[in-house]
Amino acid sequence: xxxxxNNKEGVADIxxxxxxxxxxxxxxxxxxxxxxxxxxxxxxxxxxxxxxxxPGLIDMHTHLREPGYEYKETISTGxxxxxxxxxxxxxxxxxxxxxNDNPEVTYYILAKAKEEGSCDVYxxxxxxxxxxxxxxxxxxxxxxxxxxxxxxxxxxxxxxxxMRRALEYSKAVGAPIISHCEDLCLSxxxxxxxxxxxxxxxxxxxxxxxxxxxxSRDVILSRHFKATIHIAHVSTKGSVExxxxxxxxxxxxTAETCPHYFTLTEDAVSGYNTDAKVNPPLRxxxxxxxxIEALKExxxxxxxxxxxxxxxxxxxxxxxxxxxGISGLETAFALSLRLVHENILTLKQLIEKLTVNPSxxxxxxxxxxxxxxxxxxxxxxxxxxxxxDKNKFVSLGKNTPFDGWKLKGKVIFAFKxxxxxxxxxx
Amino acid sequence: xxxxxxxxxxxxxxxxEILNTAKAFKEVLGRDIKKVPTLRGKTAINLFFEPSTRTRxxxxxxxxxxxxxxxxxxxxxxxxxxxETLYDTLKTIExxxxxxxxxxxxxxxxxxxxxxxxxxxxxxxxDGTNEHPTQALLDAFSILEVKGRLDxxxxxxxxxxxxxxxxxxxxxxxxxxDTEIRFVGPPTLLPEDAQANVxxxxxxxxxxxxxxxxxxxxxxxxxQNAAFIPSxxxxxxxxxxxKEIFSYLKDDAIIMHPGPMNxxxxxxxxxxxxxxxxxxxxxxxxxxxxxxxxYLLKPKGGIVDL
Numbered sequence: 001x002x003x004x005x006n007n008k009e010g011v012a013d014i015x016x017x018x019x020x021x022x023x024x025x026x027x028x029x030x031x032x033x034x035x036x037x038x039x040x041x042x043x044x045x046x047x048x049x050x051x052x053x054x055p056g057l058i059d060m061h062t063h064l065r066e067p068g069y070e071y072k073e074t075i076s077t078g079x080x081x082x083x084x085x086x087x088x089x090x091x092x093x094x095x096x097x098x099x100n101d102n103p104e105v106t107y108y109i110l111a112k113a114k115e116e117g118s119c120d121v122y123x124x125x126x127x128x129x130x131x132x133x134x135x136x137x138x139x140x141x142x143x144x145x146x147x148x149x150x151x152x153x154x155x156x157x158x159x160x161x162x163m164r165r166a167l168e169y170s171k172a173v174g175a176p177i178i179s180h181c182e183d184l185c186l187s188x189x190x191x192x193x194x195x196x197x198x199x200x201x202x203x204x205x206x207x208x209x210x211x212x213x214x215x216s217r218d219v220i221l222s223r224h225f226k227a228t229i230h231i232a233h234v235s236t237k238g239s240v241e242x243x244x245x246x247x248x249x250x251x252x253x254t255a256e257t258c259p260h261y262f263t264l265t266e267d268a269v270s271g272y273n274t275d276a277k278v279n280p281p282l283r284x285x286x287x288x289x290x291x292i293e294a295l296k297e298x299x300x301x302x303x304x305x306x307x308x309x310x311x312x313x314x315x316x317x318x319x320x321x322x323x324x325g326i327s328g329l330e331t332a333f334a335l336s337l338r339l340v341h342e343n344i345l346t347l348k349q350l351i352e353k354l355t356v357n358p359s360x361x362x363x364x365x366x367x368x369x370x371x372x373x374x375x376x377x378x379x380x381x382x383x384x385x386x387x388x389d390k391n392k393f394v395s396l397g398k399n400t401p402f403d404g405w406k407l408k409g410k411v412i413f414a415f416k417x418x419x420x421x422x423x424x425x426x
Numbered sequence: 427x428x429x430x431x432x433x434x435x436x437x438x439x440x441x442x443e444i445l446n447t448a449k450a451f452k453e454v455l456g457r458d459i460k461k462v463p464t465l466r467g468k469t470a471i472n473l474f475f476e477p478s479t480r481t482r483x484x485x486x487x488x489x490x491x492x493x494x495x496x497x498x499x500x501x502x503x504x505x506x507x508x509x510e511t512l513y514d515t516l517k518t519i520e521x522x523x524x525x526x527x528x529x530x531x532x533x534x535x536x537x538x539x540x541x542x543x544x545x546x547x548x549x550x551x552x553d554g555t556n557e558h559p560t561q562a563l564l565d566a567f568s569i570l571e572v573k574g575r576l577d578x579x580x581x582x583x584x585x586x587x588x589x590x591x592x593x594x595x596x597x598x599x600x601x602x603x604d605t606e607i608r609f610v611g612p613p614t615l616l617p618e619d620a621q622a623n624v625x626x627x628x629x630x631x632x633x634x635x636x637x638x639x640x641x642x643x644x645x646x647x648x649x650q651n652a653a654f655i656p657s658x659x660x661x662x663x664x665x666x667x668x669k670e671i672f673s674y675l676k677d678d679a680i681i682m683h684p685g686p687m688n689x690x691x692x693x694x695x696x697x698x699x700x701x702x703x704x705x706x707x708x709x710x711x712x713x714x715x716x717x718x719x720x721y722l723l724k725p726k727g728g729i730v731d732l
Contacts, residue, residue, distance in 0.1 A: 199617040200434075202534035202556030202594055272535030316513055318533035320554065 001053040004352045005368025016375045019418035055368045056088025056376040060358040061304035068097025073309040076116040081395035083118045085329040086411040094126040095154040101126035101137040103145035122148040131155045139173040148362045151178035167227035178230045181214035193266040193281040212238040219246040228252040235280035237290035244299045256302035259335035262291045274315045274322035276401040301357045305332040309397020327397030334407035379413040429541040429548040432557035433598040447718035466493040470526035474500040488716035525725045545726035562595035564715040576603040584610040585643030592684045614654045642683045668694040
């Protein structure tokens with residue numbers, strides 16, 4: 001068991017009683033169960049010898065698409081895909097239809113999640129009404145309804161004055177602002193990273209400057225107006241450098257990246273592969289290396305999926321017309337484990353970025369594997385090799401550039417409250 | 427080879443094969459009866475999602491001279507306005523059992539997309555800012571006709587390189603030969619970083635010094651609105667090719683333009699009408715080159731059975 005919330009590591013017996021962890025017994029070495037139970041029909045004993053137990057992973061950047069785009073994904077399918085990927089909590093972005101910019105939408109999402117969801121769902125409210133970047137949404141009321149953060153993700157808040165106001169106002173809301181950093185003037189109509197390859201493919205590029213200018217702007221606003229900002233999906237070396245400097249200067253900034261930015265480069269779009277079309281775009285090797293280094297140094301706090309499922313018809317079109325996004329929930333953890341298998345991160349460091357760090361940023365009060373807490377944990381065979389098959393995705397979004405990849409690490413059981421998932425394949 | 431999606435996919439050998447075949451067809455076009463029965467009974471469709479008169483006409487003429495049955499499917503009568511996807515349009519056309527599809531589309535990679543989804547032979551007649559392979563082939567054919575060789579030539583391409591599929595296809599074609607390639611124009615319209623074998627010039631005189639071939643590109647009027655250039659007038663002043671520039675070129679240098687040209691923007695009237703201009707020769711050679719391409723492609727065959 002590795003539990004970064006309580007800073008506990010070791011071989012353990014964990015007793016879960018009716019959805020609540022009733023006992024955690026840490027032992028020095030693997031022995032049979034310390035406590036023996038009377039065999040009764042209501043007790044299931046799982047021998048997890050050789051496997052790892054972690055607190056349930058948190059994805060702080062998910063698109064569940066409901067309401068409005070149920071043909072891409074639903075709360076039901078998205079949360080089950082999350083469980084399959086080891087995520088017992090997801091934070092769903094506000095770019096639904098209608099946009100999650102009023103409490104009714106938040107209530108709807110939470111009610112649906114309660115009814116049909118497999119994991120915890122934490123809605124993220126819109127910073128501005130309709131994601132238009134013009135008027136602030138009613139953040140306090142959204143917070144009260146259950147939103148844990150605010151973001152116009154998918155769209156940047158272009159007007160720096162509106163972003164200033166949002167940051168200032170968020171201090172009274174008690175929930176962070178998550179910024180999708182993109183200068184739309186610079187990225188206009190771009191479909192991939194700008195550079196040699198975009199010229200070669202004849203595709204319009206998105207310069208790195210488009211992201212970095214906004215990261216700079218947002219940390220400057222955060223510094224001057226003493227507010228907390230979280231930078232979503234960092235994709236460039238330049239952004240890493242800006243965030244590093246801001247952190248050194250004491251700015252209240254945190255950052256996330258996604259598996260595709262530390263696994264792939266722009267080369268993945270060669271051949272006009274629309275499954276590798278994502279925003280921000282896949283960048284160059286230099287950026288990928290910088291992001292890996294930033295994860296190692298702790299400059300990037302969180303790994304999030306930016307799970308962005310789309311219907312096949314939205315990807316089976318010429319590259320320019322394809323929608324941005326990767327269906328990431330079911331591959332994110334195994335892709336992240338590559339960093340551990342390659343000795344770049346320790347297992348504990350990785351799990352922190354997928355559990356305690358997002359929990360702290362979002363203040364959602366997860367407390368790990370401890371007695372008295374609701375069961376929220378996963379059992380993982382980190383050495384299990386498997387081949388990604390998009391057709392086996394639970395998610396309705398089959399849009400992955402990792403189809404056919406051989407990955408190592410599979411979630412075999414998940415416990416979420418009274419729910420128990422056996423994810424072993426027959 | 428089933429398709430001609432881009433020059434990128436071609437080897438020097440296949441380029442030379444096309445150019446040699448074009449030579450034979452050019453001879454046919456010089457006869458009194460300009461039609462050959464080669465592809466009688468086969469069907470070609472010109473699928474144009476972007477307006478084009480000259481490229482479509484050139485293809486249509488090439489197809490007719492090969493005795494193909496020709497259908498024109500253009501934007502005005504297309505289903506795009508009705509919301510049909512390219513895939514569905516393609517499947518509909520495939521159900522007609524056509525053998526050749528000539529496609530022009532505003533999206534880069536569209537020709538490849540079409541080629542991958544049909545058994546017909548697909549010829550890219552321009553996809554977004556990606557490639558316009560038959561233009562590069564006819565340009566190469568025209569240069570060969572005048573110069574007798576491609577190897578050893580200095581070729582300057584002037585103008586809006588970043589938005590030009592013609593520039594790209596020419597770059598990829600000429601890179602197969604021992605050529606010196608230069609991109610010349612305002613920094614806003616040149617790639618910051620192209621291929622290693624390309625030299626970049628902002629100064630027209632430097633960029634054209636000792637050139638054997640000058641290829642001009644059309645400057646789109648809308649570029650001045652998007653701040654690529656301050657005005658067409660300034661463009662002509664700085665990068666427009668005027669007669670004075672001739673003294674910098676090789677004595678036997680030629681001027682080329684894929685058309686349609688803007689006199690007084692990228693080219694002066696004196697240059698366009700000068701003896702160095704081979705612009706009209708390019709137009710004629712376009713037919714022979716396109717005949718050669720269609721002739722050499724092999725559709726997968728197989729009737730679509732519904």
